[in-house]
Amino acid sequence: MNGTAIDHVKLRIPEDGVGDALAFYRDALGFGIDGMDLYESGEKPFFSVRLAPGAVIHLQPEGSTTATDGYDHVAVRVDETIDGLERELDDAGVDVDRRLDPLGATGVAPAVYVTDPFGYRLELKAERE
Incomplete structure (x- = not known):
């Protein structure tokens, strides 16, 4: 077996956390959101x-879920310099x-x-210097 990449990670969030999730992942970090129409329709x-293109977080x-003790982080490679990434986050x-x-x-990368x-x-790993 030869794995090539992480396909997805599935995280449980609080039932009332959809707005917070969209504000963070979409609005603050700039990631796209898929399947919202299917979620909203049930x-x-x-x-x-x-x-x-080949990686998502579900x-x-x-309920009232919080991060579990066994979870540490998801690492995501991003096409940014570390300085550019820090500016965007700020x-x-x-x-x-x-x-x-x-x-x-x-x-090894910043x-x-x-x-x-x-x-x-989340670990946001710079792809270029």
């Missing part, structure tokens, strides 16, 4: 944050929890960590 129990509103009012140069699937409204941590 045909699908979740909607998706489009991270890249968000499923459900302009959007998103606090950077920390900045590191972690080892990932494509090697990254920032942010936390979504539900306590889930």
Whole structure:
């Protein structure tokens, strides 16, 4: 078996957290939202944050859920310099929890960590310097 990329991650969010999710993932981070029409019509129990053409985060509103103890983070490669990424986050009012140069699937690259409204941590890893 030879894996090539992360296809998706599914996170449960509070039932009343849809607005917060859209404000963070769509409005602040600038990611696209897929499947909102199917979610709103009741045909699908979740909607998706489009991270890249082949990668999404499924968000499923459900009860009063919070981030679990076993979860650490989702790493997302972004086509930005680290300085540009930090400026975009600052302009959007998103606090950077920390900045590191972690080892990932494509090697060591600068990254920032942010936390979504539900306590889930995201690593945003710069693709270029």
